[in-house]
Amino acid sequence: xxxxxxxxxxxxxxxxxxxxxxxxxxxxxxxxxxxxxxxxxxxxxxxxxxxxxxxxxxxxxxxxxxxxxxxxxxxxxxxxxxxxxxxxxxxxxxxxxxxxxxxxxxxxxxxxxxxxxxxxxxxxxxxxxxxxxxxxxxxxxxxxxxxxxxxxxxxxxxxxxxxxxxxxxxxxxxxxxxxxxxxxxxxxxxxxxxxxxxxxxxxxxxxxxxxxxxxxxxxxxxxxxxxxxxxxxxxxxxxxxxxxxxxxxxxxxxxxxxxxxxxxxxxxxxxxxxxxxxxxxxxxxxxxxxxxxxxxxxxxxxxxxxxxxxxxxxxxxxxxxxxxxxxxxxxxxxxxxxxxxxxxxxxxxxxxxxxxxxxxxxxxxxxxxxxxxxxxxxxxxxxxxxxxxxxxxxxxxxxxxxxxxxxxxxxxxxxxxxxxxxxxxxxxxxxxxxxxxxxxxxxxxxxxxxxxxxxxxxxxxxxxxxxxxxxxxxxxxxxxxxxxxxxxxxxxxxxxxxxxxxxxxxxxxxxxxxxxxxxxxxxxxxxxxxxxxxxxxxxxxxxxxxxxxxxxxxxxxxxxxxxxxxxxxxxxxxxxxxxxxxxxxxxxxxxxxxxxxxxxxxxxxxxxxxxxxxxxxxxxxxxxxxxxxxxxxxxxxxxxxxxxx
Ligand code: PRX
Numbered sequence: 001x002x003x004x005x006x007x008x009x010x011x012x013x014x015x016x017x018x019x020x021x022x023x024x025x026x027x028x029x030x031x032x033x034x035x036x037x038x039x040x041x042x043x044x045x046x047x048x049x050x051x052x053x054x055x056x057x058x059x060x061x062x063x064x065x066x067x068x069x070x071x072x073x074x075x076x077x078x079x080x081x082x083x084x085x086x087x088x089x090x091x092x093x094x095x096x097x098x099x100x101x102x103x104x105x106x107x108x109x110x111x112x113x114x115x116x117x118x119x120x121x122x123x124x125x126x127x128x129x130x131x132x133x134x135x136x137x138x139x140x141x142x143x144x145x146x147x148x149x150x151x152x153x154x155x156x157x158x159x160x161x162x163x164x165x166x167x168x169x170x171x172x173x174x175x176x177x178x179x180x181x182x183x184x185x186x187x188x189x190x191x192x193x194x195x196x197x198x199x200x201x202x203x204x205x206x207x208x209x210x211x212x213x214x215x216x217x218x219x220x221x222x223x224x225x226x227x228x229x230x231x232x233x234x235x236x237x238x239x240x241x242x243x244x245x246x247x248x249x250x251x252x253x254x255x256x257x258x259x260x261x262x263x264x265x266x267x268x269x270x271x272x273x274x275x276x277x278x279x280x281x282x283x284x285x286x287x288x289x290x291x292x293x294x295x296x297x298x299x300x301x302x303x304x305x306x307x308x309x310x311x312x313x314x315x316x317x318x319x320x321x322x323x324x325x326x327x328x329x330x331x332x333x334x335x336x337x338x339x340x341x342x343x344x345x346x347x348x349x350x351x352x353x354x355x356x357x358x359x360x361x362x363x364x365x366x367x368x369x370x371x372x373x374x375x376x377x378x379x380x381x382x383x384x385x386x387x388x389x390x391x392x393x394x395x396x397x398x399x400x401x402x403x404x405x406x407x408x409x410x411x412x413x414x415x416x417x418x419x420x421x422x423x424x425x426x427x428x429x430x431x432x433x434x435x436x437x438x439x440x441x442x443x444x445x446x447x448x449x450x451x452x453x454x455x456x457x458x459x460x461x462x463x464x465x466x467x468x469x470x471x472x473x474x475x476x477x478x479x480x481x482x483x484x485x486x487x488x489x490x491x492x493x494x495x496x497x498x499x500x501x502x503x504x505x506x507x508x509x510x511x512x513x514x515x516x517x518x519x520x521x522x523x524x525x526x527x528x529x530x531x532x533x534x535x536x537x538x539x540x541x542x543x544x545x546x547x548x549x550x551x552x553x554x555x556x557x558x559x560x561x562x563x564x565x566x567x568x569x570x571x572x573x574x575x576x577x578x579x580x581x582x583x584x585x586x587x588x589x590x591x592x593x594x595x596x597x598x599x600x601x602x603x604x605x606x607x608x609x610x611x612x613x614x615x616x617x618x619x620x621x622x623x624x625x626x627x628x629x630x631x632x633x634x635x636x637x638x639x640x641x642x643x644x645x
Contacts, residue, residue: 005389007396007429013405017291017425024426024436031439032465039068039280039440039468046283046319047276048083049074050249061466062491064481067253068277068468075247076256076279077120077153080318081113082247089113092323095297095346096142099189099329101338104345107142109321112149114243115142119150121241122234126213128181130155130248133258135179137161137170137201139188140328143217143234144304145314147183152256155248156181159258159270162305163188163195165585167203173260174208177270177475183234185217186224191333198224205230252276258475259307261413262525263484264496264514270475271413277468279319281417285438286316289407290379291424296349297376299325301339301357306522307413308383312352316417331357336364340372340399351399352381352409356520358391358399359551366398374399379424380406384521385553386509392431410434410509412495413523414485416469419443420507433506440467445501450489453501460513461499462492515609517546517554522587524556526609529590532583533558536576538566543599543607544590547616555591557616559599559638568595592616592643598634600626611635615642 014020019027031038036056043049043056053072059065081093089110096105107115128134134156138144144160151158159177161170174182182205188195198216202225205211216224217234256275260268286292298317302308304326317324325346331339339361343351361368380400382392387408396406406429409421420443422428422435429435437443444452445459453459470493474481488494496516500508512518515526526544533542541561549555560576562568573593581589600608614623620639626632 005431007405007431009405009425009428010403013425017423018288019423019426021426024423028437028439032442035440035465042284042439043069043276043280046287047074047280048079049276053252057466059466061493062486064471064473064478064486066466066470066472068466069252072252072276073249074252074276074279075153075250076275076315077116077149078247079279080149080315081109081116084109084321085113088321091321093318094142094145095323095325097325097327097329097342097346099192099333101334101341105142112146115146116149116153117243117245118238118241119143119146119234120153120245122215122232122237123150123154123156123181124245125237125241126181126215126232128154128156128213131157131255132181133157133159133177133179135159135161135170135174135177135182137163137165137182137184137197138217138304139163139185139190139195139197139219140303140326141185141217141219142326143185145326148257148304148310148314153245153247155250155254157255157257159260160305160310161260162303162585163197164305164587166582167200168582169584170200170204171207172267173270174204174211176260176267177258178210180210181213181215182211183215183217185219187220187222189220189328191330194220194222202227250275253472255472257310259310259413261307262516262523262528264516264525265527268525268528269477269480269484271471272473272475273416273469274472277470278416279315281467281469282311282316283319285417286312286322287320289409289418289421289423289438290350290352290381291426292317292320292322292350295323296378297323297325297347298350298352299327299343299346299348300352300381301327301331301354302352302383307416311417331361335368336361337368337371340369340374343374343377344372347376349376350379350381351377352383354384354521355382355387355391356385356552358382358387358395362391362394363551369398374401377404380404382406382408383411385518386511387432389431396431405429408432408434410507414471415467416471419463419467420509430506433502433508435506437507443507444492445499446489446492456501456503458500458510459498460489461495461497461507461509462489463495464492511554517544517556519546519554519556520552520587524588528584529556529558529580529588532580532588533560533576535583536579538563538572539576540564541599543609543612545609545613545616547613549591552591556589557592557594557612558590559594559596559612561596561599592645594638594641594643596634596638596641598631598637600634600638601630602628603630605630612638615639618642
């Protein structure tokens with residue numbers, strides 16, 4: 001059994017860790033039993049406040065009405081920059097590694113201060129005020145970090161849209177949160193390929209008449225379309241403003257950012273995080289889980305367009321005065337040793353990536369890894385999806401040469417920071433297990449009837465009490481927040497995941513139990529994919545499910561019913577796959593399209609996804625009860641024409 005395999009903490013390492021396992025248990029218990037005392041102490045340690053709080057926690061968890069550090073005043077950019085200037089103005093805050101191996105930059109905390117102040121003043125000059133939403137659609141360049149921090153400096157709420165999203169997806173997100181300002185670059189560069197970011201923004205803005213300003217970073221030499229009354233070059237704008245900008249005094253519960261994420265129904269939701277609680281927990285989890293020590297180089301390979309990039313490229317590390325690495329490229333360009341070359345080049349101590357990248361690299365053999373030294377590496381991390389024990393072992397043996405612990409961090413856009421994870425040098429490890437809850441996090445497993453499972457068992461994963469970096473609302477629709485997370489099991493936050501707990505209390509995340517597919521660590525809603533497919537004029541109906549995939553973890557299998565009279569063909573399959581890429585983004589492309597003359601439905605017309613999932617996973621011997629189907633014969637047709645992989 002995988003759960004019997006334990007990698008105990010290295011004694012020598014434990015001696016240098018920030019805390020030990022006894023501290024963990026003691027502090028954990030305090031964080032659950034006396035959260036006010038625990039969090040007040042941590043807040044004083046990790047965050048600088050302009051004015052103190054009147055109450056640590058206030059509100060009602062079950063209604064998603066929570067406030068942490070009530071009435072306290074602070075500013076996130078001040079915490080991430082200004083606070084560090086007296087001791088570390090000359091220390092590197094951000095190491096930027098460009099797409100090409102010969103391009104990199106070191107940005108000190110002093111540089112960062114100037115750049116963020118200038119960007120903040122540009123936003124002000126364009127009329128952006130506290131509370132306004134700003135859309136950021138950027139490649140992985142330092143200006144993305146400047147833009148995010150500049151928003152926090154003036155109290156604007158950023159909504160970062162991942163650079164892989166299509167114009168339609170950008171438009172929807174801009175409209176939903178009523179952004180009137182967009183920050184972008186003329187082009188992005190990834191793996192030697194150019195990405196037409198400004199062009200995508202221009203297309204999106206055809207249907208966003210309220211956007212008055214587009215600030216454009218000139219990242220490549222390429223020309224771009226231009227709307228003189230609306231567009232402004234970043235390099236020109238910053239030359240006209242001052243490099244000092246006071247940090248706005250923000251309330252602990254003021255909105256900090258919106259980040260759209262897919263759910264099981266409807267359009268993506270704008271998950272809203274607020275100021276103090278989010279910053280505290282991002283910083284604190286960064287420090288404890290990664291056992292971050294002064295002077296170390298921390299590298300999280302995520303994109304700033306996802307929550308991992310927000311919390312562990314930017315806010316957590318910078319709040320702790322760390323040196324954080326930001327990488328523009330991909331793991332396989334110019335070749336499959338790139339990650340490991342970057343680790344050597346910048347003496348990275350802590351490396352945090354996704355299982356999908358590890359599986360892809362593992363399939364290319366050990367040679368690219370072994371061509372590097374990785375002597376600086378002390379610790380490894382994993383995030384975004386379950387890490388299978390094979391990938392874990394490879395990461396441990398080949399990448400970490402058996403000397404680096406692996407922290408498998410489970411969390412979500414909505415949780416803001418890591419919820420279940422080992423702490424490096426503290427927790428004994430089991431390959432494939434996210435192990436134990438972080439401070440202040442009280443998970444439970446519920447059975448099919450909503451009853452709490454005691455001891456070892458398997459069930460739906462819920463969280464039972466508020467934590468500081470929890471989602472505050474879905475932008476513009478609080479009821480949706482309540483309905484999505486707090487309705488399935490009243491009194492609990494439902495994660496959408498199922499998990500197993502073993503006899504040692506270790507958690508093993510199994511995966512989503514809702515209609516969300518985790519493809520290469522990216523969350524895709526089946527409803528979103530289906531809505532995209534049925535927009536195609538030749539498609540009558542579509543049903544989408546996930547199926548296990550060796551590299552991506554899960555991939556998208558789409559069953560498509562064509563309009564009467566339309567002939568199916570391989571070309572049409574390709575066209576539909578491209579259509580989804582155009583509607584949402586290339587990362588959402590279905591792996592497989594199967595044409596289906598009919599879909600399995602109940603007599604009331606509900607599509608039986610359970611059956612579609614089984615067919616996609618090639619588990620046709622275990623289809624279960626099909627007697628409630630309106631037309632059982634459609635299943636035979638689907639099985640007969642199943643697409644073999
Ligand atoms: O299913 C879980 C999976 O990713 C989902 C959250 O996705 P997102 O909001 O995009 O955030 C991803 C980065 C935090 C979860 O509901 N997930 C995330 N981390 C893990 C994981 N599944 C297993 N193990 C993990 N370490």
